[in-house]
Amino acid sequence: MANQLDLEEQEQLAQIKHFWKQYGNTITWVMLGALAIWAGWTLYHDWQRRQATQAAALFDEVLRTVPSDDKGNQGDKNDKNNQGDRGNTAQVDRVFADMKDRFPSTTYAWQTGLMVAKHYFLAGKPEAAQAALTWVAGQSSDPGYQAIAKLRLAAVLADKKDYAGALNQLSGTFPASFGALVSDRRADVMFLQGDKAGAIDQYRKAYRLLDAHADYRRFIVAKLNALGVDLHD
Secondary structure, eight states: OHHHHHHHHHHHHHHHHHHHHHHHHHHHHHHHHHHHHHHHHHHHHHHHHHHHHHHHHHHHHHHHHSOGGGSSSOOOTTHHHHSTTOSOHHHHHHHHHHHHHHOTTSHHHHHHHHHHHHHHHHTTOHHHHHHHHHHHHHHOOOHHHHHHHHHHHHHHHHHTTOHHHHHHHTSSOOOGGGHHHHHHHHHHHHHHTTOHHHHHHHHHHHHHHSOTTOTTHHHHHHHHHHTTOOTTO
16 A cells, blocks of 8 residues: 555656646746736836825925916916016026926926926016927826916917917817817917907807806907907897
């Protein structure tokens, strides 16, 4: 009986040796590959967390550097004529360059680009504003940030009387939620270049695309009324 068990064990051992000889290398490489993938995934996410933390710290510096009146949603374009260089453009240049160099694929970098573009515009530096917005539009992987950058870029170009360039920025694909704003901005540009009929058509389109309860509809109505159009006619 003991001899029979020994023979069975030897046979099983021989089968295992044969199996390992035939498939051992493959199994080893598969296991090593799986471990490498797991290690790479872990390292990548650790790197992402470090990037986000460092980018957030640098963004805090951006918030301290950009003048506080540049950060709100409202701004008077005439400020650029009244405030000159606004005091810290050199610092703004430095932190924006640092953000672009170190963290270009983060939302912090895209937010920084939008903020500094407004600062440059108010400081009377439209070329710098244009460059910052062009960078955001081209670098961001988020359609929303791309849309905001293009809308603002169109405004900067229109202010420079580059109407063709402004309309070109508004001719691409935008998220559906930006449709009304794009039509409104396109109408503004068309009006500035003397295309009254085109402007009216785009304002009407913007009005239709806006929610019936949207406050911004009142601004569209005011613009149409200024062009002699009464939506109730």
